[in-house]
Amino acid sequence: MTVEYTDCITLSEETAELAEKELRENEATRRHGLQQVRDWIVKNPRIVHCRDDENFLLRFLRAKKFSAPMAEEALERYLLLRQSWAAAFNNMDCTLPNMKHLIDAGYLFAAPGRDKYGRRWIIARPGVFDPHKFTNEDMCRIHGLVYETLLEDSESQVRGFVHFADGAGVSFPHITLFTPKEAVRIVKNGERTLPMRHKQVYGINVHPSLKYVLDFGLSLISDKIRKRVKIYSSMEEASDEIDTNMLPKEYGGVIPMSEMIEKFKEELMAMRAKLLSHDEMKVRLEMFSEGARVGSVTALKQGSALTCGGRTLDTTLCGSFRKLEVD
Template identity: 70%
Template sequence: MSTEYKGPLSVETRKIAKDELREDDNSRAQALRQMRDWIEKNPKIISCRTDDSFLLRFLRFKKFSVPMAQEAMERYILLRQTVKIAFHNLDHTLPKMAHLIDNGYLFAVPGRDKLGRRWIIGRPGVFDPYKFINEDMCRVHGIVYETLMEDEENQVRGFVHYADGAGVSLPYLTLFTPKEAVRIVKNGERTLPMRHKEVHVINVPSSLKYVLDWGMTLISDKIKKRVKIYTTAEEAANNLDVSMLPKEYGGTIPMSEMIESFKKELVASRQQLMDNDNMEVRLELFSVQAKEGAVSALKSGNQSCNPYKTDVLTGSFRKLEVD
């Protein structure tokens, strides 16, 4: 396979990549060569993609620090293999996945904003905890995020998240234990090679505000500064580029049209997402801590980033009365 990069980045995006990520023709060529050599010689890796787009998502994620990109990629493949519900069989045509996507649980807005970023709309209230399980939630996120990460423009430009908490209620807390929630948040920031540029949240139920406050303690200060919380969609619309939002939130394009447009992207990337299941590492060469996805916040005796005791939260979550 030729190692000459023939990437699709626009001239403007290449400049951003150079300014923000230290990427140019020379650094890219050297880094890609180093990544491929490392994969070939790494005893932990059995099978792994070596195409430019896949390797570059990690290099860009780590601003072309090759050692950090290698660590991130190894951790990513390990995560795929140990948490298969979120990364394997990412088929948007599965009945449950099709239902969630058709109803606007999670989708990307067509086009890009003035900074070239893709917007991801999340509507967790669409997820019925009586009909779906946490595996379904993990898988639909995997489908959407993996599809978007295949695009190199997205790897450089990053993403804006817009989440509507309307309809979310206490039964949602039974989907994951606090420990699982911590791992999801940590891996979402540290393992998935996505550049999260902004996060906007509306309609947070007052009964669940303490959960959001707790979640904010789990993310880095860098991401925390990018999170904006609004009481209503109208308040958010006064502070955002509404042209990127569905008509239902102040934009001009109906949500149903946006979803149908995004489904075309899902169709185009479906086979690649399915083929990704062939990536594999030797689990026996990883530590137990690594395989369990342990994070520093949950190490014995360390509760510094968690204002709520994990065992108390677990008990509270599991004892909730579900109507």
């Protein structure tokens, strides 16, 4: 049985119950939240164009447990990130040669099906990324491509995701793809801006020499997410504690990795046109601070004055207008 809402967005009955329990989502909160965010988009002078369909807006509302102001904050950050780092976050096309190569190599893909909690599993194998052949823009783009594809599914917006990463083959050149400042902003944006529910993170085969990098990365994320991260020295150690049925056959599962990748490529192709249409979303960059335009992650303060060219804008039209400050 499914629960159907407006715009033909459906959730299974079990998922709808979970959404109400964990996210405070029901017909009333959905209707109110969607209307509030849509009104905010129309009245926000910094937004030129943004998707306003239910599927797109609900991912932000769900990620923020139907706090419309927090969802609006995340949405504005998201739009700014896509545009200010356009080289990495625009043109999310799975048919681009570099994307095809990384997908076929199994750098990043989602396993078919769901685990017993209804979650999709995302498999990452960073060691197959050749840092001498590909750039940090390629790395950002393929992560965006995979995550955006998966977020189009309303069940996954509620149920969330499990991440499994194999660190075999990762070396110092991988670490130097990003400057420390870029790394900080990517990690923070990954948690605060991308509207994904990260339910569990598993890592294996992390070389001891890279432990300081891992510790640094963990220091940047919230306590909530940090507690969901589990690192194992090998697959043998991990196999007793994780659901290997969700993993490729090469990691103790049933389905060969190559078959998983081919199935996921079908998902990517099905969403290709929609993801490319995201490039039409625009904000007025001149209305943001320089720090914000380069990806600085800060709180958007509710009720603060919006300024542009030294002129204070009237915020009485919408209580959700904010000033993006630099951290």
